[in-house]
Amino acid sequence: MANPPASVVAKELVDEADVLMAIDQFDELTRGPFLQKYGFGEATDYFLIHKGEYYDSKAIFAAAHGFHEGLEPLNVKQLSGGKADAAKWLKKLGFAVPTTEPNWTRDELILACDALRLNSWKILGTNEQQTLELSALLQRLPIHALNIRGPRFRNPDGVSMKTTNIAAHLPGRGNKLDHGNRLDGVVLQDFLDNEPAMIQTAQLIRDGVASGVLTADYVELIDIDEMDGEATEGRLLERRHIVRERSRSLRKKKIAKHLAQHGNLACETCGFNFRATYGEKGDGIIECHHVVPLHETGPKSTRLKDLILICANCHRMIHHAQPWLNPDQLRDLIAKAKASG
Numbered sequence: 001m002a003n004p005p006a007s008v009v010a011k012e013l014v015d016e017a018d019v020l021m022a023i024d025q026f027d028e029l030t031r032g033p034f035l036q037k038y039g040f041g042e043a044t045d046y047f048l049i050h051k052g053e054y055y056d057s058k059a060i061f062a063a064a065h066g067f068h069e070g071l072e073p074l075n076v077k078q079l080s081g082g083k084a085d086a087a088k089w090l091k092k093l094g095f096a097v098p099t100t101e102p103n104w105t106r107d108e109l110i111l112a113c114d115a116l117r118l119n120s121w122k123i124l125g126t127n128e129q130q131t132l133e134l135s136a137l138l139q140r141l142p143i144h145a146l147n148i149r150g151p152r153f154r155n156p157d158g159v160s161m162k163t164t165n166i167a168a169h170l171p172g173r174g175n176k177l178d179h180g181n182r183l184d185g186v187v188l189q190d191f192l193d194n195e196p197a198m199i200q201t202a203q204l205i206r207d208g209v210a211s212g213v214l215t216a217d218y219v220e221l222i223d224i225d226e227m228d229g230e231a232t233e234g235r236l237l238e239r240r241h242i243v244r245e246r247s248r249s250l251r252k253k254k255i256a257k258h259l260a261q262h263g264n265l266a267c268e269t270c271g272f273n274f275r276a277t278y279g280e281k282g283d284g285i286i287e288c289h290h291v292v293p294l295h296e297t298g299p300k301s302t303r304l305k306d307l308i309l310i311c312a313n314c315h316r317m318i319h320h321a322q323p324w325l326n327p328d329q330l331r332d333l334i335a336k337a338k339a340s341g
């Protein structure tokens, strides 16, 4: 009996619609039967993420190839161009196939440092309760978009490993900052230098996640790129801080109170007055700045006396460098700059 004709392999012809059909079929059949149908095993490294669901990337691509007119599904051998072959083609089509986990951010490292502290600075094992809790917490944080998280995103193994890396930077362990990820050592040092504030920060993040304040859509309101640097206490509290400063009702109350007391809206740090400079069109233009440090603001609502009214330039200056300047420091800067000419 003659062999059937070898099917054509034309990976470059597979398009987005073919992949979407394969995804639909995967959903319809469910994972096990889908993998069996195409003769693939379960993926361990490369998953396609679509609408928050994970799909075995190779099997999906193999199936998609068969959905393209005139082509057959690929078999395992035909997809043997390296571990990431299917991932590469799927990415080209614009699908999310994360091949590495996103780097740990400052917020996440602060939480890991605090977990280490609570464990007397001993490394957290994979199966310890604290590790499981930290892993679950990190997975809930709205820092990394779902479509860039791989299947092992902040799992207990990874969390345990990270505490090992951080602990390697503890004083007396002989590791310099160039060991592993530099940020691990930087954040650990900040943590040790400002322990009370960092403990409060970690607690506020945990509370914010538990209450939903830090995980609601609310935190999406601020584009990270809008911010110059990263606050010592991390992005989550910083974003919450800026959202609070922009609260319309607070702003309205603050302005009304200020006008009643001072009769104008001059910047409280430099004296700039939009109305005086720009005339009528400048009327009412001023920004609110919340003067209490991030780690002290807590879940309680903002008080009017914690807000000052400042011009956009001064506000920019305050948030530009870390740690944020307080209003007195900014007034000093302005006075010094004036004096020097």
Ligand SMILES: [Zn+2]
Residues within 6 Å of the ligand: 267, 268, 269, 270, 271, 272, 310, 311, 312, 313, 314, 315
């Ligand atoms: Zn000003």
Ligand SMILES: [Zn+2]
Residues within 6 Å of the ligand: 245, 288, 289, 290, 315, 318, 319
């Ligand atoms: Zn501000």
